[in-house]
Amino acid sequence: MTNEHPNTNLHVGRIARKDVVSVSRDTTIDKVAQTMADENVGDVLVTENGDLVGIITDRDLVIHLLTDEHGTNILHGDESGIDRTAEDIMTKDPHTIDSHARVPRLLHHMNQVNARRIPVVQNEDVVGIITFDDLVVHLAGESEHVAAQLESLADVVHAESP
Structure with a gap:
């Protein structure tokens, strides 16, 4: 048994x-x-010939199209934005994580690259995506499970204590 x-x-x-x-x-x-x-979904991956070339999040849509952050604001120009493509606003070459990486590595990676969504790869092929929200829900469920086990053990300790 490990610690x-x-x-x-x-x-x-x-x-x-x-x-x-x-x-x-x-x-x-x-x-x-x-x-x-x-x-x-709050994101889409951008692919070319089956290869991951970018990612677009719902936040990217808002920032690119409704603010002056990238010079692509459709509210302050004559353009409607209808001609803009995924390539115009995608984050190119998004950070990925290997499917065999462990949760602490994922958390560190998300923190380092300041990303809430990370494509998961295996042998350079996309096999999934992990979001911070999904991770929080998973860890909360696990914490609830551990808490229930500890409560059960506490009952045993109390029953066997003098």
Whole structure:
């Protein structure tokens, strides 16, 4: 038996979402947004010939299209934004994590690259995506399970104590 908590030994690939949504570089922004809405996701991966080339998050859509942060604000110009494509706003070459990485490595990686969504790869192929929200929900569930076990053990200790 190890001293490690079971959560720290868990492979990222086991908790990653397998149902990854992707679009091509030339997908128009309105279609990207509609895809996110239809699939009820906050991100899409951008692929070319099966290779990951970018990621777009719902935050990227807002920042690129509704602020002056990147010079692509559709509210302050004559352009409607209809001609913009995934390639125009995607984060190119997104950070990834190997499916065999452990949860502490994932948390460190997310912190280092300041990302809440990380594509999960195995042999350079995308096999899923892990979001910070999914990780929090998973860890909360695990913590609840551990708390229940500790409570049960506490009952045993109290029953056997003088």
